[in-house]
Amino acid sequence: MAAQARMRNAKVLLIHLGALGAEITKNLVLSGVGSLSLIDDSDVSSQDLDSQFFLGKAEVGTKRLVAAAPRIQDMNSRVELTIDTEHFGSKPDAYYQQFDLVIGTDLTSAEIIKINAITRRFNLPLFVAGLNGLSGYIFVDLIEFDATDEKLKSSVPTALGSVSQNRRITEVVEHYNEEQKKTFETIVTRNTYTPFEKVLREGTFKGKLTRRQLKRLTNAVPLTLALFEYPDGVGEVTPATLKEKALAKFVQLGLPTDQLQQIYVDQFAEQAGLEFAPVAAVIGGAVAQDVINILGKKQSPLNNFVVLDGITLDMHIFEL
The missing domain is CATH 3.30.70 (Alpha-Beta Plaits)
Known part of the structure; x- marks a missing residue:
């Protein structure tokens, strides 16, 4: 009962209602979170129709949040739902103080670093998640x-x-x-918890994993981190540039560089930033479940980096 009361009193902010944001929204609204604010300045595109369930063909070209809000509210009328169609980057830092927890989806590394600095300043828990085709990731900073x-x-x-x-x-x-x-x-x-910028620049497995664990580590981890080295997004990813950045991450993480597989490089270069609904369901479900756990102050939370490998279907949790 105490956990449910904390859920009902919680104010959560979610940035972007793409495929991943839609899954997280659905799960939080059905769980009975007290207040959910959504901020997204995007219009509905034809790609949205392939990857989420709040939007229809007739709404292409309209604001994504305006189109989705009635269906979201219909799932649970008791949730206080607020939408904002401005870009989250236009908000002053003080805007974030009104929330108990912030969730960011589909963000560039530069945007994550900026948001993380704000949430740390105001002592706010932060979840960040993204999709890369058949793979996805979650970063958690509860401070x-x-x-x-x-x-x-x-x-x-x-x-x-x-x-x-x-x-x-x-x-x-x-x-x-x-x-x-x-x-x-x-x-x-x-x-x-370690802030995102430090994870990106200094995260390592040196001294943390056995030799056997290092050999079994999925290529999806260093490649996910390598994609963050494109600070303005993944529109310019090529196999050659991604391989170069991935090899640097292998060195930083303390992994043998000869373990980098070209099949992973090609997959990540081709699928960087793409949204697949089944992957969004897995990553979105994991984020929402952990948010529910920490709002209820029950069970140990994720700490601090999760990567889903779409080739092996393994989902690893690492402390970086």
Whole structure:
């Protein structure tokens, strides 16, 4: 009940209602978030009709949010829905202070860096997600977040201290359940986060993964990071330039450069920024679920970078 109350009181901002934004919107509205504000200055295009479900042929050329808003509201009339058809970049920094959480979709790396600087200044949780055809990513910056989990006590009690680079158990409380006749542990884990710009420039797996884990790491991770090296978007991506940027990311991450596969380079160069509805459903579902978890202050959140590999269908979570 407490988690539901926090959800009903939450004010969330979502930037862009593309295929990914539509999936996140659907899931948040159906979950009962209290207030959802959408900002997007785009018009409905024919490509939108192939990748999302809030828009129809008759609305091509009209404002995307104006066309979609009635259908979004119909899913849950209790959600306070606000739309803004201005470009989010035209808003002053103070605009973001009214929200409890910000979600950005379909952003360039320069835009992510700018938004992340604002959310950190105002101590706001940030989720950023994007699609690259058969692959997609999620970046999370909650700055610092204490998550509470409960589990059955095992023969080895949970110990205080570091769990990983960005996660530390700060409190463990035992309690006995009379009905089940079992002892449980309530565990508080403090998650700290790295800002996007630092992840992009300094993120590495050196000293974090075993040699076997490094060899099994999907090419989708360094290639996703390499696409962020096009600061104004992915309109000029070619296999040759992408390969060069990917090899630099292999070095930064501490990965053997001979593991770069041309099939991945070609796929990412061809599909950079493309929206596929099934991939949007997977990435959008993961974002929305984590947003619901942190608004309810239940379960440990994602920390801090997620990549979906559309070739192997693996979805990896990394601390960078």
